[in-house]
Amino acid sequence: MNATDITQMAEDLRYLIQSDMDDRAFQIQRRLADELDRYKGKDNKYVDDNIKEIQEIYMDKEQEERGTIENEEVILVRPYEVSSFSTSFISNEINNLEKYMKFVKTPSQTRIFRPPPYYQSLKSRGEQDPNFWKEIATAFLDKKKNTDTARNGCQIPMYQGGPPHEPYFIAIDNRDQIIIGLSKKIVATHVVGELEVLI
Numbered sequence: 001m002n003a004t005d006i007t008q009m010a011e012d013l014r015y016l017i018q019s020d021m022d023d024r025a026f027q028i029q030r031r032l033a034d035e036l037d038r039y040k041g042k043d044n045k046y047v048d049d050n051i052k053e054i055q056e057i058y059m060d061k062e063q064e065e066r067g068t069i070e071n072e073e074v075i076l077v078r079p080y081e082v083s084s085f086s087t088s089f090i091s092n093e094i095n096n097l098e099k100y101m102k103f104v105k106t107p108s109q110t111r112i113f114r115p116p117p118y119y120q121s122l123k124s125r126g127e128q129d130p131n132f133w134k135e136i137a138t139a140f141l142d143k144k145k146n147t148d149t150a151r152n153g154c155q156i157p158m159y160q161g162g163p164p165h166e167p168y169f170i171a172i173d174n175r176d177q178i179i180i181g182l183s184k185k186i187v188a189t190h191v192v193g194e195l196e197v198l199i
Helices: 003-018 022-039 045-069 087-103 130-144 184-191
Strands: 147-151 154-161 168-172 178-181
Touching: 003 022, 022 045, 087 130, 130 154, 130 168, 130 178, 147 184, 154 184, 168 184, 178 184
Parallel strands: none
Antiparallel strands: 147 154, 154 168, 168 178
């Protein structure tokens, strides 16, 4: 782990806290607190003080977590375990996926759109099922499309995400694959089959 990894973890932690995902944030705090032990005691008071402060925040949070459950038996339950998908279930999955879209990095090349980092579907292990992922990603694109372009006479709906200076675009190509790329033009070229998509 290097300084860039620590910075990325800190950014992820900030986003997760803002998204009110306390459990995931707590997991990252735990990893960060553990990893920071490696950097202690290298004769750099500034680094040691910062590490101590971060680890104290984690310890305070851990004490809070322990204090709230004390002697109770805790059973973790996933929100959904269904065999057939209702409209409201799909809507909930779409809204759930939208929370994770901030983690999607703009790719350097057009490729198949995979689940974002840290993504967990509401259906137990749904993110690991390629068919389920495709169904949710397709529904997400259908409901959340926010831009379009044309290529060879075809109108192509797309989802644009990412920061304004580094956007990404998601669309469905002519082989029914969900693809992501760094510009409308490039994605449109792949959609109509003029270029091959990286797997």
